[in-house]
Amino acid sequence: MDISNYIYLSALLFTIGAIGVVVRRNAIVVFMCVELMLNAANLAFVTFSRVHGNLSGQVASFFTMVVAACEVVVGLAIIVTIYRSRRSASVDDASLLKR
């Protein structure tokens, strides 16, 4: 089985996600991009699991999904809270650390 296409796809998805995180301002979109990167990693995991013929990669991808779910819970909560207090979902408006 030729895995290169899978890996290319995974890398592509990861890159799209990473660029999205860096260039987009809307917190929700940034968040979705992060999810995209996680899923790109999952794809790679599953691919390698298939190639090597053991389940470790699949387990890892489940683990990633669980972590992603936790992250969604916490992250969305933070975004909603910020939106409530600042009336904006732009990440650039949340630059309190600088001051």
Next chain:
Amino acid sequence: MSILTTLQLLPLVGAIVIAILPVANAKLIKQVALGFSLLVTAVSIFMAFAFDTGGSALQFTEVRTWISAFNINYAVGIDGMALALILMTTILVPIVFLAGWNESENGRWSVKTFYILLLILETMMIGVFAATDVFLFYVIFEAMLLPVYFLIGGYGVGERAAAAMKFLLYSLFGGLLMLAAVIGLYIISTNQGGATFDISKLSELTIDSATQNWLFLGFFIAFAIKAPLWPFHTWLPTTAKSATAGTSTLLLGVLDKVGTYGMIRFCMSFFPEATKTFTPAIITLAVISILYGAFLAIGQKDINSLIAFTSISHFGFITLGIFALTSQGLTGAIFYMVNHGFSTAALFLTAGWMIKRRGSSQIADFGGLQRVTPVLAWSFFLAGMSALALPGLSSFVSEFLVLLGSFAKYPVAAILGTTGIILAALYVLLAVQRSLHGETPAANAGIPDLNLREKIAIAPVIAVLVVLGFYPKPVLNVINPTTETIMIHAGVTDPIAKVAK
């Protein structure tokens, strides 16, 4: 538990007692602190009587395991040199308490903190001279910086925060170099079969000369910053300008001695070969320090930085005596450390009283004090005479021994050092003339003379200077065996007189 450990713990107990006293009762805190410091003095004097001057080995030793994985021990013990320095410390501390009774009042923190810091500092000052484990020494060497940092930064005057920071960073830099050298020593001892930090075992190591040179430099630069030797001196005047009189006394009188003490205890005994390699360079630095410090002292306008620069000159003498490596030079240098402690104490404390009364530390603001405050003026004058090593005062004995001891081996250095006594006369007498003589300006007319407390504080210092000037024998007897041990370890003997009888 040996008497040395007791001596170290006593001030710490005092600090704990003060910690549970109410903050508001400043007077009680001061009295308790003074009481504990006097108790320490008494114990140390008792220890001095128990000390066997005939024996050259370490006495009152105690070894307890601290970190067994690295064979680090709490190991203490003293020889004559350490005894002399510890006695100087324990005598100076109550004097500093008494002299600066009110100097803690205007600090950033409470009186309570001030005395806790001072008592902790006393514990460490005793410990640093008593330690016979290099790691223990290193830890105290560095930890001592903290109380002083807070004492300068919290209770000083002027740009105290900046001065405290400069002091801390400069000293830490030196300490870092020393730490590297300490680790290096440990590795060498591990390679040679017995991992140890014990001073006497480390002095037995055989180290190749290139390594010796690097390790020597690591220790020496740390001590040269501490002592301070030209060109590592610039932190001292800044610090002296900002610290309170008492802190300056302890800093220059005791802490800086750790530098010259370390040169003898570590540099010379661990690295005899490197010592020989670097001696010409160090003698040169010492002579530069003597003359440079004196010239700079002449040019100072602030009385505290003047005293700081005189100390740089005096540390030059001490270093010259140490590295001349003759029995006169070495004994003179060790005796000089003790005398310099008292003589600097007298200078800083009297200058501190003058500054407090006049509200300025500029020499130009004083004048005519002789007529207004005769006792204060006399105290300052005698302190100055001690700084210029007037015969009859103890500093003369040590300064002359240093010069005499170095003349046999390094005549040019000794001659240059001797011309330093002219400069010493100049900087002392200029300061005396500007502050004590002349017409009394109106601003100085109402200055009160020393009160009873201050007289009690300064009297023992002057008494020590005079008594040891006429009868230095007890101290010399204590120091001489140490000197002999060091000379034997270094494998040198005194030059023999050219014309034998």
Next chain:
Amino acid sequence: MVTSTNLVYLIALPLFSAALLLLLGRIADKWGHIFATLISASVFALGVIEFFAMQGREGEARAATQKIFEWISVGSFQVNASLLLDQLSICFVLLISGVGTLIHIYSIAYMSHDHDRRRFFAYLNLFIAAMLLLVLGDSYLNLYVGWEGVGLASYLLIGFWNQKPAYATAAKKAFVANRVGDVGLSLAIMIAFTQFGTVTFAGVKESASGASAGALTAIGAMLLLAAAGKSAQFPLQSWLGDAMAGPTPVSALIHAATMVTAGVYLITRSNFIFDASPTAQLMVVCVGAITLLFGALIGTAKDDIKKALAASTMSQIGYMILATGLGPVGYAFAIMHLLTHGFFKAGMFLGAGSVMHGMNDEVNMRRYGAIGKVMPITAATFGLGYLAILGVPPFAGFYSKDKIIETAFNAGGIEGILLGGATLLGAAITAFYMTRVIVLTFTGTKRWDDNAHPHESPFLMWAPMAVLAVGSVASGFLLSSGSALVNWLQPVVNEHHEHHAEEFLPPMVVSAMALAVVAIGVAFAVLKYRTVPVEAPTKVSVFTKAARKDLYQDSFNEAVFMRPGQKLTSGLVTTDYKIIDGLVRAVGWVVQTSAASLRTIQNGYVRSYALIMVLGVLALVTAIWMVTL
């Protein structure tokens, strides 16, 4: 050599008294002066007792020693606090305590109006103690303690009225100039120790002959430097004139009779060094000859009576130093002149003090004139001192100074003629300036203000003057009759009579020549000062101008040492701040600025942090990839 147990009291008594009077403070104001005077008198009595005890012993046994305690003992360097009273030191003990006591008595009256009289007497006693230690110490190091001790006492006494800035400066100048000399003494002791392994007089004497010529010359030169500092000899003489800022009794005791002669003592005491080193001796005679002319020339132009006398002191000590450089034959004459000089110069200084006392502390001789009529006793005692310093027979100076002139001529060869000529010329100038002092002060017309009321001084002041005048008359004859002093000092200075064998000029001729030049000097002064303007004339020759300015010694010191020194100091202060501390501050600056620029990365935008993270990961991956490649 016998051991004594009483010598220590000679020093301990005045030291104790000084400490007591200083520590008690104002409580002792009422009786301090009496107490100090009694102490000084009892020291003199002790000295006399010791003197007669010495007379009772013979030869070698005359000297007495006392070990008080072990002072410094480090390695082979052993110095005891020990005293040595021999034929040489007893002369000084008697002079110091004798003249000292007279001056104590004089000061009771002279300082009676001073608020700080007790302090003054404490300092006087301190001086007596230090000076006695100087002459009684049995080693160079003990001598050194006394040596700096008298320097301290002198500093305190010159600056006794230090509320006047000029006086405080004079005191400082004296101390610093003395310290230059002290460097010489320190170095001499160090060389002696490295050469001989001991610093006691006896030990050095024993092995001096074994040392190399270079070492001996070095020790001699350094001792000479010390002597020059203490005895105001060329080139360290400039402090003495300013030292006249001190109260007049101080000038009489310290800056005429005793302390300034310590250099003569030092060289005489170290005769074994100088006798073994002709080079060092040559230096000594040169310094002596230069100073005796230097001082005499300065003396001709001073209008301040004390400064004129100070210049004279400098010149007379020049005679003594010159004599000590002439070898074994000269020491005794140097000491004899020192003793007679102690009498007549102290007497004249006290006379000057007496005049000042009557004249509201006026010191300018141009404002005196005809004082002899109102102060007959002062004039008479001063006159006897004057005859003594001139060397008129049979007064004291005739015996001591003529002997020095004679010895100088006998030095032989060109050296002898030069030195003899210098001493004769000095004698002529001495006659000139001393006559000038007499004429300006005691004779002529009165030139003082109407509000000055000169009167004879009280008994307590004139009595010491009278005693000293008797000494000025008789001491020379007593000391030289039957070569009393020469024989007395013989064991110390190793004088052997064979040196007398060849005489360049017979004594009679020398005396006649000396008297002739003195007569010329006197006549010249009398003629020149028939009328004296109250204001010093400004149109004077370059020589007078130079003499008034101390032959530009101060200007020289200022130009060569002081101003470059000040420049060096201020330059170093700047260098220290800008370069050495500048480097330290530069390190701090570099850390701070680099931190400040790195801080701008922390801009608070999540996306830029994310970008840095991505870049970081990329960099890391690349790094790993490259390493494993």
